């Protein structure tokens with residue numbers, strides 16, 4: 001894999017409203033540095049114990065995205081530096097992010113994860129749960145959190161039409177939420193959807209953040 005070429009290809013072909021999150025989980029620091037030298041500044045990790053040492057070792061102008069399932073008891077380790085948390089899937093987690101962001105004197109951008117796939121294993125709010133959560137008092141009281149949009153993962157399948165329909169359902173929910181009267185710290189601006197196998201479909205369906213790992217770095221190293 002030529003990481004620099006891969007990054008440059010994305011830079012040349014991505015529509016201007018869509019950001020590339022380079023998913024560097026399981027990749028060594030040297031590989032991240034290669035992507036950094038090609039100009040990439042947004043990186044995504046899914047494990048706190050991997051994210052913290054990488055943050056410490058790498059340049060401080062990197063924008064770190066926590067993309068995986070996050071346990072509330074681990075938020076405190078990343079709250080001092082993380083920019084985006086994509087997988088907010090419960091009130092408990094959001095409340096803890098707010099608490100730790102306040103302690104760190106920061107505001108953290110969050111995306112609500114919506115369950116759009118057929119697989120049971122993927123995390124996230126249902127449409128109804130998300131609407132109820134957005135209407136609750138939790139968000140306006142969580143002043144150190146900015147909810148900037150939604151995140152979703154499509155079913156792992158060869159069926160492109162199914163993937164497209166799932167992304168479309170996420171975009172529809174995003175548009176629906178936009179029409180509501182929202183707390184000051186909730187804006188529907190970002191739609192995080194699309195990975196190495198399905199980012200093209202996600203871009204067609206309105207993604208503003210694609211999370212791409214293996215198409216940049218090659219196969220993942222065993223954790």
Ligand SMILES: *Cc1c(COP(=O)(O)O)cnc(C)c1O
Pocket residue numbers: 023025046067068195196197211212213214215
């Ligand atoms: C690993 C991961 C990705 C990237 O997967 P690739 O198929 O390697 O591009 C994207 N999003 C999440 C949440 C991930 O855990």
